Amino acid sequence: MVLIKKSYKLITITFIALIVVIPITIPIFLLFNNNKFTNINIELQFDGDTAYSYVAYQININTTHYRIPGTQGREDCAQYFITKFHQIDPTISFTLHNFTIHSIGCQNVLFKINENYSNILILGAHYDSRAKATKDSTNPDLPVPGANDGASGSAVLIELARVLYEKRHNLSLQIWFLFFDAEDQGRDYDYGIFEWDWCYGSRKFVQDIDTFYNSSNESFDAMILLDMVGGNNLRFIAEQRSTSSLLNELFETGRQLGFTSAFPSDPTVSSVFDDHVAFVDYGIPSADLIIKFWNAPIEWPYHHTTGDDLSHISSTSLEITGKTVEQFIYNNYYEGTNPFQGSFPWSGDFDLLDSELFIFVIIIIPIVGIAVIVLYLHSRSNKDNK
Numbered sequence: 455m456v457l458i459k460k461s462y463k464l465i466t467i468t469f470i471a472l473i474v475v476i477p478i479t480i481p482i483f484l485l486f487n488n489n490k491f492t493n494i495n496i497e498l499q500f501d502g503d504t505a506y507s508y509v510a511y512q513i514n515i516n517t518t519h520y521r522i523p524g525t526q527g528r529e530d531c532a533q534y535f536i537t538k539f540h541q542i543d544p545t546i547s548f549t550l551h552n553f554t555i556h557s558i559g560c561q562n563v564l565f566k567i568n569e570n571y572s573n574i575l576i577l578g579a580h581y582d583s584r585a586k587a588t589k590d591s592t593n594p595d596l597p598v599p600g601a602n603d604g605a606s607g608s609a610v611l612i613e614l615a616r617v618l619y620e621k622r623h624n625l626s627l628q629i630w631f632l633f634f635d636a637e638d639q640g641r642d643y644d645y646g647i648f649e650w651d652w653c654y655g656s657r658k659f660v661q662d663i664d665t666f667y668n669s670s671n672e673s674f675d676a677m678i679l680l681d682m683v684g685g686n687n688l689r690f691i692a693e694q695r696s697t698s699s700l701l702n703e704l705f706e707t708g709r710q711l712g713f714t715s716a717f718p719s720d721p722t723v724s725s726v727f728d729d730h731v732a733f734v735d736y737g738i739p740s741a742d743l744i745i746k747f748w749n750a751p752i753e754w755p756y757h758h759t760t761g762d763d764l765s766h767i768s769s770t771s772l773e774i775t776g777k778t779v780e781q782f783i784y785n786n787y788y789e790g791t792n793p794f795q796g797s798f799p800w801s802g803d804f805d806l807l808d809s810e811l812f813i814f815v816i817i818i819i820p821i822v823g824i825a826v827i828v829l830y831l832h833s834r835s836n837k838d839n840k
């Protein structure tokens with residue numbers, strides 16, 4: 455009996471230790487995996503209210519079909535980006551990347567600044583809005599305004615272009631501002647748009663990427679994707695298809711700016727198929743700044759509903775995102791300071807266990823543990839009885 459008690463104690467202690475240790479070590483692991491660096495001391499210029507006005511403008515371009523691929527609103531929105539960039543500088547070069555999906559004409563829009571530098575950072579966002587509000591319980595066939603899902607990331611790109619252009623002579627990199635069409639038309643729970651998949655724009659762009667740069671003397675440092683960055687209660691996830699060293703550096707940069715609820719130390723861990731995936735597959739370190747938009751608890755419940763409108767957009771969230779990216783670029787590329795204090799060239803990538811899977815494992819471990827203990831004791835008592 456003494457032996458049984460000892461083994462029982464040992465097994466119990468082991469399982470309790472596992473249950474306690476795992477949830478504590480993972481966030482610590484996350485924290486310590488960030489290369490230690492300090493944000494450089496520089497005044498950030500990104501303005502959330504200005505970005506908010508760019509969201510409002512996009513929403514009002516067309517209030518019937520918004521920016522659905524193949525509609526006039528989508529075309530007018532591409533034209534709006536050109537107008538905005540040419541307000542910054544009429545000589546900024548742009549490329550319209552045309553492609554066709556199921557006989558509908560689509561168009562990515564690319565702007566470049568600091569083209570004299572050979573190392574390129576891509577800042578991306580999709581600008582199409584979804585044709586059907588597939589998660590809307592009352593109006594699933596109406597189009598989504600896409601204030602957050604589309605317009606928010608695009609608005610942040612425009613405002614970033616304005617502030618980075620002003621500092622371009624001090625920045626030792628080339629920056630691309632890339633607006634994707636045809637990202638958001640796939641199927642939710644088997645109910646979506648006939649024959650359409652996700653992320654066509656980014657995949658087509660990467661297919662044709664050789665036509666947009668000179669591979670003999672230009673190369674890509676990284677790609678940062680902004681998707682749904684303007685909702686209330688902004689809280690980014692640890693997106694696992696992203697290059698973790700790059701995403702962690704963005705988290706650390708934001709946290710040092712005081713944005714600790716948007717960049718939590720214990721983020722939801724999950725994988726999202728988004729416009730960065732084609733770039734990761736091409737070999738460019740890429741990070742997706744995106745929120746948890748599925749299952750409870752949802753911080754922002756208007757995803758793919760008609761409620762994705764201006765009333766659920768926060769200029770604070772836009773500013774948090776914009777300032778974090780702005781600071782990230784200064785940390786790594788501002789002349790006269792020690793460059794690349796973080797994880798450049800962002801080659802490190804490790805994956806964490808998905809949060810939902812993690813919770814499942816945490817529940818399963820004690821159940822399996824108790825079952826093992828019961829079986830063990832049962833077999834021992836049978837032996838003792840013999």
Ligand SMILES: [Zn+2]
Pocket residue numbers: 584603638758
């Ligand atoms: Zn979407």
